[in-house]
Amino acid sequence: MKFVDEAQIRVSAGDGGNGCVSFRREKFIPFGGPDGGDGGNGGSVWLVADEGxxxxxxxxxxxxxxxxxxxxxxxSQMYGKGGEDIEVRVPIGTVVTNVDTDEVIGDLTAHGQRLKVAQGGRGGLGNIHFKSSVNRAPRKSTPGTPGEVRDLKLELRLLADVGLLGFPNAGKSTFIRAVSAATPRVADYPFTTLHPNLGVVRIGTDQSFVIADIPGIIEGAADGAGLGIQFLRHVSRTSLLLHVVDIRPIDGSDPVEQVRAIEHELQAFDTELVERPRWLVINKSDVIDDEDELKQVVDDIVARLEWTAPWFVVSAAGEIGTWDVCLKVQQFFDAERAARRERTEAADDVRMRGE
Known part of the structure; x- marks a missing residue:
């Protein structure tokens, strides 16, 4: 099935029912007062996140x-029945935007989370409400108000902890296959990955993280070239980026220039992504047999990039060094959680002392 990560829909809430003009007419009460009931409210439209x-x-x-x-x-003062609300199920991670105003209405990030996107109209008032001392037989009612109509843009952003970046054929899909149960298509031609893939990496019985592989990014992606830029939104939620680079690209290109090119595209797409923690994964180390030559090539790449963040040398195809990367990633998340817990406890202590 082709992955679809964006859609536009129209949602229309129900109109409110009209109020009624009616008078009580019973035997022996030929001129009873007004008894027209109110109209029912129109149904609303809800979006509901569904993990399925x-x-x-x-x-x-x-x-x-x-x-x-x-x-x-x-x-007989009978109110109209309200219209039933309807629920539209969407994937977890769906961002909802009003097409007309470009306003983000909501972000559905948990199973069962609900978001009202169109409010039903209010029912009109029956003539019973317009009776007064000077108007004993009002023939006035109000119509129901119209329900909201909205054009919505739905945008799916995957919920992953780690995002993989890299040029086409850098080995991202092979890496995610090596460290998780995900089975993306792998081949030796560009753009093998045509849609994002998610994999769960399990370190222990209660330790795991989710990793996302997106289509390869090429130079000029921010201007519409290639496939990857339209999926960069999927790594916008990630806490850590792994930048995968081919140590010796088959086309003879410079891996350092590839890294810099993607940095430029990240900057053009979203400046916050450039500031996010990003580790370098130098892949396909198995293409260099000599250990001294391998060390020299790696040192040259790291030095020219002036790379100060963590970096790793792996062979995803041979599953060499990939587990070390995963262990370091898990340690990163463990430290992040511990730091958040300490900040929360410190904030609680401050509140307690303030009370």
Whole structure:
């Protein structure tokens, strides 16, 4: 199934039912007072996050969702029945934007989370509300108000802890296969990965993290070239980026220039991504048999990049060094959680002392 990470839909809430003009008419009471009931409220439209969905492909075929209107009021002070709300299920990680205003309405990040995207109209008032000392038989009611109609853009952003960056054929898919149960397609031609892949890396019984492999990014991606830039939104939620680079690209290009090119594309797409923790993974070390030559090439790459963050030398195809990367990543997240816990406890202590 083709991965679909963006869709546009129209949601229409139900109109409110009209109020009723009616008078009490019973035997022996020929001129009873007003008894027109109110109209029912229209149904609203809700988006609900569902962990069982992983794409927006269903919205390719069904793009309009309309809730039922409220029933009109009736005599004998009978209120109209309200329209039923409708629920539209979307994948976890869906960001909802109003197309007309470009305003982000909500971000659904947990299973079962609900977001009201179109409010149903209010029911109109029956003539019972307009009775007064000077108007004993009002023939006035109000119509129901219309329900909201919105055009929405749905954008799926994967919820992953670690994002893989790199040029096409840098070995990202091979890396995620080596460290998780994910099985992305692997081949020796560019753009093998046409959609994001998620893999869960398990370090221990209660230690794991989610890693996302996105299509390779090429120079000029921020201007629309290649496939990767449209998926960079998926790594916007990640806490750590692993920048995978081929130690000796088959096309003879310079791995240092490849790293710099992707840094430029990150800057053009989102300056915050450049500031995010990013580790260098020098892949395909098995293509250099001589250990001294391998060390020289690696030292040259690190020195020219002036790389100060952690870096690793691996062979994803041979699963050499990949587990060391995963252990360091888990240690990074353990330290992050410990730091957050300390900050929370310190804030709680301050509040307690303030009380």
């Amino acid at each position: 969905l992983n794409t927006l492909v269903d919205f390719r075929h069904m793009r309009a969702f309309k809730a039922p209107r409220g029933q009109g009021g009736m005599g």
